[in-house]
Amino acid sequence: METAMAFLTGLFFATSLYLMLSKHIIRVLLGVAVLGNAVNLTIFTTGRLTREIPPIIPDDAVVPIDAIANPLPQALVLTAIVISFSFFAFLLVLVFRSYQELGTDDTDEMREAEPVDEPAPPLGY
C-alpha cells in the first residue's frame, strides 16, 4: 500500500516539476497546484496508511479500541490543504494581473525586476 503511494507521490512530484519548468506562467501555476497535492500525499504516507478506519473514538469508549488511522498527519495535511489553496488563489491572481500588466505569459519576457540591459554598477567611489 505504502509502496504504491510512494510511487504515485513521486509521479505527482515529477508532473508538477515538469509543469513548473515550462516558460508559460499558466503551466507553472498548474504545476504549483499539483505540487500541493504531492506534498500532502507525502505527509500522509509517511504517517503510515491504514484502510477505512477514521480516527474517531467510539461513543462508549474513552480511548480508541481498534487500530485506527494515524490522526496526526491528517491534522497536518488538513492545515496544508487550506494553506496551499490560499497560496494557489494568490498565485492565480498574481498571474492574472501580471498578464494584464505585462501583456505576456512567457516568463522569459517578464523582465521588469531584472531587465536584460541592466547597466553595470559605477566603478568610481
Place this chain on the structure above:
Amino acid sequence: MTFYALFLPFVVALFAPALTRILKHNAAWVLALAPAALFVHFLGFLGAVADGGRVTGGVQWIPSFNVNFSWMIDGLSLTFALLISGIGTLIVLYSGGYLKGHKHQGRFFSFILMFMGSMQGLVLSDSFLMLFVFWELTSITSFLLIGFNHAEERSRRSAIQALVVTGLGGLSLLAGLLVIWNITGVSEMSLLLSTGNLLRDSPFFIAAFVLVLGGAFTKSAQFPFHFWLPNAMEAPTPVSAYLHSATMVKAGVYLLMRLNPVMGDTVAWETVLPIFGGVTLIAGTLLGARQTDLKLMLAYTTMASLGLLVMLTGFGTEGAIAGAVLYLIAHSMFKGGLFMVAGNVDHEAGTRDITRLGGLAGAMPVTFVAALFAAISMGGLPPFVGFLAKEEIYYGLAKGDTWSVVFTIVAIVGNALMFVLGFAVALKPFLGPKVETPKHAHEGPVLLLAGPVVLALGSLFFALFSGWSHEHFSTPMASAVMGHAAEITISIIPHLGLALYLSLGTIALGVLLYLSLAKIRSGMAALLAGIGWGPDRGFDQAIVGIVKLSVAVTRLVQRGRLEFYITATLIFLALAILVPMGIAGEWPAVPAFPDLYFYEWLLVLIAVLGLFAVIWARNRLTAIVSLGIQGFAVAVYFMLLGAPDLSFTQFMVETLSVVILALAMTRLRLSPQDHRSAVQTVTDGIIALAAGGALTLLLLRVLETDFDASLTEFFNEYSLQIAHGRNIVNVILVDFRGIDTFGEIAVVMTSGLAILALIRVLPRRSRSALSEPPKNPQNAGEAV
C-alpha cells in the same frame, strides 16, 4: 565615575547638533567643556599610577560568556587618555573657528566627539572584546570624518579606503586577540600582563603575532599599508590634526606598547618591528619631501614618525622604549600644533601650497611663533620635549653591534629629513618675500590660535620642568610598556656624549638637506614617476576588480529567467537527496509488488491519467478538468484511507479551484501546446523525473524505518480525556495544535487581503484592451 567618563563624549555628541543650531560656532566653548572635564578627571589618577600602579574597574557585560565591560588605567593608558582629552579640548575649540559658518558644523562636532569617546575607550579598555569594539569604532568615526565633505568624490574615496584598510586590520586584530585568549585563557589585558612567558612559549605565538601586527600596522600606517593616511588629508584640518597625527594613528603603536611585556623580547618581535618601522620611517620622509602641500608634507612625516615609534618599540632596549615614550608625547603635541598652523594658513591665506606662500610672518605673528616652536620641537632642538625624545632615542639605539648601527643611521637620516620638513612647513610660508595669496591673509580669531599656542607652550613646559613631567607622565608610561619599573631622567641640559654628537650630526645633515629641498623634491618626483605603481593604485585596482567580479557572479547566477532558477533549484534538489544517499549507501530495498484491491488500482490509474492530461492539455478546459481529476482522485484516496475530514476538505478545495480557474481563464490564454523544443522537453523531463525519482526513493527509505508512534499514541490517549473530543483530528487542530490553526487562519486572511489588493490596483491600460490577448492571436481554436 570612569564608567560615566567613558560614555560622556557619546552623550555630548548627541546634543552637539542642536546646541550648534542655537549657539552657532560659539557652541565650541560649551562642547569643549566635556573633554576638559575628562582631562581633569584623568589628572586625578596621576598619583595612583605614578609608582607603576594600575587602576581597574568594570561591570559585567555578557556574564554567560565571561565578557566584561572593564577598564584599566596605568601609566600607558593614562598618558594616552590625557593626550586624547587634552588635545581633544583644543581641537573642539579649533573646529569652532575653522568650520565657522559651515552648515554641517554641528554634525562635525558630533562626529569628532564620537571619535573622542571611541579613542578614549580604546586606550582604557581592559577586556579584549571592548578593545576590539572601540578599535572598530575609531575606524568608523574616522570614515565619517574623512568623508565629511561627502559631495566630493575624492573625499568619498579616501573615506572608503581608510575604512577598508583599517577595518580589515581590525578583523585581523580580533582574530589575534582570540588566539591570545585561547593560548592564555584570559580575556583581559590586566590579567594577560601577569601571564609571564605563557604567550611567548606557545607554538601559536607566531599566529597571534602576525594577526596582531595586521591590526597595528594598518592602523598606524606602516609601509606597505601607509597609503590611506596621506589620502585621509581630504578631511577638514581639525580631523587631520586630531585623528591622523595626534591620536588615532597611534592606536597601533599603543597596541604594540601594550603587548610589549608579553610579546616583546622575542626574535620575531625584535626583527619584524624594527625593519617595518625603519622602512616606514625612510619611505615616509622621502615621500613627504616630494610634496608641496603643507598637509601632505605633515601627513608623510606622521607616517615616518609612526615608523620611528614602531622601530623603537621593537628595538627593545630600555633606552629605546624611553625614547619611544618621549617621542610619542612630543609628536602628539608638535604635530597636532603644526597641523593646526597649516589649517590656519589655509584658512586665512586661501592656499596651502608651499610654493605659493611666503612672507606671512608679519600678517600672522602668533601663528608663526606657534609654528616655529612646534618645528623646533620636531627638529629636536632644545628647549623643547622633542629634544629630550631625540637624545633618548640616540641613547637607546647607539650600541656597538651592526644591527644597532644600521638603525642608528636610519634614525639619523629619518630625523634629519623630518627636521627639513618641519622647518619647511614652519618657515617657508612665513619668511621670505611676500607672495600674493588667494585671500588677504590676517591673523585668525582666538578659537584658531588657542590650539597651536597651548600645544607649543606645552612642549616647552614639558621639557623645562622635565623632572616633574617625567615623574608624572613618561616614567609611569615607560614602566607600563616595559612591564617593570623604569625611570626616565633626561633633561634639557645637554650632557656630552655620543647621543649629543649624533644630535648635532642630525641637525647638520638636516640644514644641508633643507638647503637642497627643491632638488630632493624633483628627484623623488622623477623616481616615483619612474616606478609608476603604488599601493594606492593597487587599492583602486582591487576595488574595481571586486565590483567587476561581483557583477560577473551576479550576471551568472541571477539571469532574470524563472526557468533557469527552477532548473537550478531542481537539479540541486535531486543532487542533495541522491548524493548523500549514495555516499552513505542508504538506498531503499527493492519493494515488493504492492498488494492493492482492484478499485484502488483503478484510482491510481485515474490519478495518473489526470496528471498526464494536465501535461498534454491543449486548451483551457482540458487543463482545468484534468487538474480536477487528479485532485478528486486524491480526495477519494483520503476517503479510502480513513481520512474523511481530509477527503471532505479536498473535495471542497478542488471544486473551488476548478471554479476559480475556469472564471479566471476566460481572460487568460493557454497556448495550444507547450512551446518547448524536443531537446528542451527531454531535458526538462529528465530533470523532473530525477527530482521526482529522488523524492520517491527518499519516501521509500523513510517508510522502511521504524515508525515512532508516541505522538499519535499521546493524542489517541488524551483526545477525550483532556480535550473532550471524539474526533481526534479535529481535537488536534482546534485544541492541541490550536496556535498552528490560528497561524493557518492568519495565512488565509493575509493572502485574501493580498488578492484583494492585487485586484483593486487599477490596470495600466484600459479595460477594453484587457479582454483580448495582446499577442499571438492564433488562439482561435481554444474555447471555454
